[in-house]
Amino acid sequence: MKRTLSYGEIAEVSLELSLLLHAGVGTGDALYLLGEDSPHKKLLSAMAGEVDGGAALASAMRSSAAFPTYACGLVEVGERTGRTEEALAALSRYYEDRVRMDRRVRSALLYPAVMLALMLVVIGVLLVKVLPIFDDVYASLGTRLTGVAAGLLTVGRWLEGALPVFWAVLAALVLIGFLFTAVGPLRRSLVSFWQRGHGDRGVSRKLNNARLAQAMAMGMASGLPLEEALGLSAGLVEGGARRRCEDCRKRLDNGEALSAALKASGLLPASQSRLLELGQRGGAGDASMEKIARDLSEEGEAALDAAVSRVEPALVLLCSVLVGLILLSVMLPLMHIMSAIG
Template sequence: MNSMAEKKLSDYEISVFCRQMAMLIKAGIAPLEGIEIMLQDFKFEGDDSTLKTISQILSSGERFHVALQMTGAFPSYVIHMVTIGEESGNLDLVMDSLADYYEQEDTIRTNISSAISYPLIMIGMMIVVIIVLITQVLPIFGQVFAQLGTSMNSFSRSLLAVGNALNRYSIVFIAIMVIFAAGCIFFVKTKKGHDIFRTIGMHIPPIRKIYGEIATARFANGMVLTLSSGMDTYEGLRLVSKLVEYKDMVVKIETCRSLIAAGDSFPEAVKEAGIFNKFYSRMVAIGFQSGSMDTVMQQIARKYTDETQRKMYNFISILEPTLVIILSLIVGLILLSVILPLMGIMSSIG
């Protein structure tokens, strides 16, 4: 079936849409009437074309999940879960679970963007300060040395030559800075940029660990959604494996499915696959025995999300003074390279 739109909704927009639809459906309002109500005061980034498209398709007699699919604005996971909700009669619960899931996804992506953007901004500031020093400040010291009938040391002369080259080819330098700024925006704002940053981060142990915990939180959030919709764990694992965006976790999920197919229970398979640590694996076993798996998974997801956020804040809190120290050392080295010889000359004159 062909899509009628190309623009994908953000995680935040999907969560808001699902939350409002869940409230309307719980109130006994049919999807078509609910969409008409939402059209009165709700828009996706100021654009109500997606809602209008859904309304038109529903008016033609199609089911809700078909309408969402034909817009082309919703991910396949949402379409699949809404289909299950319609068939099981639990559409309100599914929409609520989808809202919770995409709220968590929005939080995770916001945290990742913050963790990426801050060091890039600091590095950009460092570059600007250093360039101002070698293009504007060092030439002044060079003139002072010339008036005193002496010359700067070799290190300072090298920096001054770099500064003169930057002044001479300022257009090229500006173009490079624009490219750097565009690169920062690419890494912070786009999914492909996040993917490249994640690939690079996989070679850095602390970042790799954080991404592993993010994948675990996504796994737990996805299982909450599938379990609350009444789906069996084997099929739920298949769907969740498409959400984690982390190869190691995908391998663990496939191992878990194989163990379940071989006859293991879900808690045993999760433990043997190494998806959770021993503490959380025990929680899963208790939840399985008590019939409250979705609640346990929700608690685990929240714990992992909170822990990941705490580690990101710790990483930024360590990175901030580190970058400041590096900037201070570079600036101090540049200034000392000209001030110390100048002080020596002035003292000899005195």
């Protein structure tokens, strides 16, 4: 089974290939040179053989099944316009940005996930191990836990009985997490499935906008007109983000002004739509799009940081309230009993 290259690997191969082409090395020879010290020697050598046999670079990339459709399409456009080197350099920048953003998302979600797991462990230990000790103390005093404490004790005994099932579920979740992290195609399929239904709201929408802007900037830097760059970018996203791209393209085809179409479709904010239109009029549309992509990336990362910064104190507060509730439910009656005995 052929393996799709990761975003980081695509960025590396694209950058090195663009540098060799800039130095005047032929495409086939450049692929052979890259394959000499690469873990993908077999893949690159097979592509070099196709190119030497008369195939275009984009065709060799497609037949390898190791590159995304968007990357192959952009290289094909670069070959048609005589800007293959620029297309490969733009691909490298785009996938480097994707790697950086994906790493930022993973690191931002990891800490809250670890905190949540620790919180559940602490609460589980209190329910399963600590509350039965208090129940024994109450029994030695001739009484029983009542009210909230009795309900929590019942939950703790149920959890203790369900521990084998709990460990099995935990092992399954760990396995799923490992596969999600380690298997790129599986991760992208699951993310794509989620984005089609729920991935175009709040922070996810800002991140989608940033990725769209990066893709459009890459296409325009490779010599594509805005409309074609927009059409290619639609292939990178799912759900609402793709519908916004298609709506904007239809509005442009119907003769709407660029800024009005971008704003009405929700593809770009009003100020950035105006900036892109001015850049297009002044012949600097690709530079304007690159600035918009940077701004939207920073906005998406800031929104992600803000969301994470709200999650952490919320988890701490929730954990504190639950632990306090458990302890108070058993300590206050015990204090009354001890004071009555004293």
